[in-house]
Amino acid sequence: MPDAAAIVAALAPAVPGARLEDGQALDQPTIVVPREHLVPACRALRDQPGLRFDVLADMTAVDRWPGEPRFEVVYHLLSTSAPARLRLEVALDRDDAHVPTVRGVWESAGWLEREVWDLFGVVFDGHGDLRRLLMPEDWDGHPLRKDYPVQIRMKPKVYAPLQVTEAEFHAQIEKDRTVRGGTGLERGREKKG
Amino acid sequence: MTELRTETMTVNMGPQHPSTHGVLRLVLQLDGETVVSVQPTIGYLHTGIEKTAEAKKFQQVIPLVERMDYLSSHSNSLGFALSVEALLGLEVPRRVQDIRVLLVELQRINSHLVWLGTHGMELGAVSIMLYTFRERELILDINELIAGFRMFPSYIRVGGLREDLPPGFHEAVRRVLDLLPGKIEEYEDLLTKNAIYRKRTRGVGVISAADALSYALVGPIARGSGVAYDVRKAFPYSGYETYDFQVPVGTRGDVFDRYLVRIEEMRESIALCRQALERIPPRGEWAADDPRVVPPPKDRVYTEMEALIQHFLIYSQGFVVPPGEAYVPVEGPRGEHGCYVVSDGGNRPWRVKMRSPSMLACQALHKMIVGGMIADVIAVIGSIDVVMGDVDR
Numbered sequence: 001m002p003d004a005a006a007i008v009a010a011l012a013p014a015v016p017g018a019r020l021e022d023g024q025a026l027d028q029p030t031i032v033v034p035r036e037h038l039v040p041a042c043r044a045l046r047d048q049p050g051l052r053f054d055v056l057a058d059m060t061a062v063d064r065w066p067g068e069p070r071f072e073v074v075y076h077l078l079s080t081s082a083p084a085r086l087r088l089e090v091a092l093d094r095d096d097a098h099v100p101t102v103r104g105v106w107e108s109a110g111w112l113e114r115e116v117w118d119l120f121g122v123v124f125d126g127h128g129d130l131r132r133l134l135m136p137e138d139w140d141g142h143p144l145r146k147d148y149p150v151q152i153r154m155k156p157k158v159y160a161p162l163q164v165t166e167a168e169f170h171a172q173i174e175k176d177r178t179v180r181g182g183t184g185l186e187r188g189r190e191k192k193g
Numbered sequence: 194m195t196e197l198r199t200e201t202m203t204v205n206m207g208p209q210h211p212s213t214h215g216v217l218r219l220v221l222q223l224d225g226e227t228v229v230s231v232q233p234t235i236g237y238l239h240t241g242i243e244k245t246a247e248a249k250k251f252q253q254v255i256p257l258v259e260r261m262d263y264l265s266s267h268s269n270s271l272g273f274a275l276s277v278e279a280l281l282g283l284e285v286p287r288r289v290q291d292i293r294v295l296l297v298e299l300q301r302i303n304s305h306l307v308w309l310g311t312h313g314m315e316l317g318a319v320s321i322m323l324y325t326f327r328e329r330e331l332i333l334d335i336n337e338l339i340a341g342f343r344m345f346p347s348y349i350r351v352g353g354l355r356e357d358l359p360p361g362f363h364e365a366v367r368r369v370l371d372l373l374p375g376k377i378e379e380y381e382d383l384l385t386k387n388a389i390y391r392k393r394t395r396g397v398g399v400i401s402a403a404d405a406l407s408y409a410l411v412g413p414i415a416r417g418s419g420v421a422y423d424v425r426k427a428f429p430y431s432g433y434e435t436y437d438f439q440v441p442v443g444t445r446g447d448v449f450d451r452y453l454v455r456i457e458e459m460r461e462s463i464a465l466c467r468q469a470l471e472r473i474p475p476r477g478e479w480a481a482d483d484p485r486v487v488p489p490p491k492d493r494v495y496t497e498m499e500a501l502i503q504h505f506l507i508y509s510q511g512f513v514v515p516p517g518e519a520y521v522p523v524e525g526p527r528g529e530h531g532c533y534v535v536s537d538g539g540n541r542p543w544r545v546k547m548r549s550p551s552m553l554a555c556q557a558l559h560k561m562i563v564g565g566m567i568a569d570v571i572a573v574i575g576s577i578d579v580v581m582g583d584v585d586r
Contacts, residue, residue: 025518055407056409057548058409058546058548080420080422087518108407111555112553115552143241144243150244
């Protein structure tokens with residue numbers, strides 16, 4: 001498996017001027033990519049010979065609240081031919097949680113980005129179908145954010161009982177009786193008699 | 194004469210449809226009996242496990258992640274345990290690795306048996322379901338033997354296993370392993386050579402290798418399309434590199450090839466289980482020798498003060514994991530599983546994310562369904578083997 005420095009070196013000509021940093025992870029090579037260079041970098045990682053990361057295996061985000069930059073969007077790439085793995089990270093500020101979509105590079109990003117938007121509120125520009133995926137459509141807020149209130153005490157919904165006075169109650173029974181022509185009880189008595 | 198109406202028809206399937214394997218909803222556009230478009234809706238089973246896990250100590254997350262993909266509980270807990278062990282820099286002993294391999298491979302057979310039974314039943318072969326569930330019972334009995342719990346044993350823990358193997362474990366597993374090959378032959382007699390089954394599955398729900406990779410369907414689905422990628426071979430964990438096994442690969446990418454791949458996988462799993470069983474001594478180490486994570490044995494807890502303190506600390510405060518992030522992939526029954534764990538240096542995970550192969554399979558459903566007949570929708574959903582607990586988490 002190539003290390004992060006080798007991948008950064010191979011990637012550098014495809015994204016001129018980008019500051020690609022080694023993320024220093026223990027388990028697999030990790031590269032921190034600036035947001036504006038994300039899509040060209042991903043395209044190069046997929047197509048460039050020697051890299052060929054043909055699968056976006058997984059994608060998620062991490063909320064570092066109250067730290068800054070608040071969000072990290074994390075992409076787990078996989079090359080089935082090499083085989084090799086790579087993690088991309090994009091750091092986002094609290095007030096500006098926007099990332100360009102990589103749906104044009106890997107189809108699997110479609111629902112993965114929807115999930116991250118749903119649970120973290122990170123917007124994927126150009127996605128085209130950014131709807132809630134796991135939460136109900138009318139849900140407020142993004143539950144995996146660290147400042148999301150976890151234990152909300154909802155006010156119990158109370159339905160007022162039907163307000164009927166005693167006089168109205170008897171009047172309704174009387175009305176019912178006249179419509180049906182007597183209660184069932186009376187009919188029963190008649191049969192007996 | 195009235196004019197013929199030719200518009201398409203919208204049909205809602207699910208969320209409570211018996212053959213959507215849980216609560217999956219599909220909105221289909223039909224032109225006659227041909228499917229024009231499909232819109233899957235998921236999320237009916239979302240229980241917020243990843244959010245819950247952030248409030249639990251590391252060892253307490255194991256039972257939670259097991260409940261995500263409820264047919265492959267051992268793979269889930271193994272994925273989580275391996276990621277946390279990577280962060281801790283922990284090596285588990287050889288014997289523990291072999292026991293883990295044995296359990297995960299038994300779990301794969303178990304999951305494939307459930308898939309085979311339900312998939313066959315949906316296509317009208319009702320009897321196969323009764324047979325596969327009969328054999329699955331035997332594997333659940335082994336779970337019960339080791340942990341007292343059939344579906345969610347929580348036996349694989351961070352740092353090793355919960356306890357040592359019970360007496361009689363080897364004989365029980367060997368009995369099942371001796372029985373299964375003959376049973377798999379019987380299933381094949383019922384389906385592989387069955388003209389109706391072949392007609393319903395050959396050339397149905399085809400997905401190309403390029404599409405399978407673009408939609409990240411790495412696992413049995415991509416292998417059915419001819420991608421020979423298997424985590425156990427590509428990124429070996431728990432000592433898989435020392436085992437002798439093949440990765441079955443299909444060619445056509447249709448429902449029938451995915452069926453053949455899974456049947457062969459069961460045979461390979463039996464071979465793996467046999468090798469693992471040979472290597473496991475009946476008594477021995479069942480956890481890493483690491484006092485940070487693994488509590489001392491009970492007889493020492495009852496007699497030594499230091500052991501008692503250590504035991505108390507581990508069970509009340511858990512253990513601290515150094516800051517960092519790790520994702521160790523494992524090959525689950527449905528494809529690449531794996532748990533992305535982020536730690537901030539505390540005793541609870543900062544973020545837990547389980548890769549969900551079933552969710553990605555649902556996303557790619559339209560590639561396999563659109564253009565086919567509505568009756569084939571059932572065959573395709575069965576063949577991608579979705580577990581809704583894994584889709585919605």
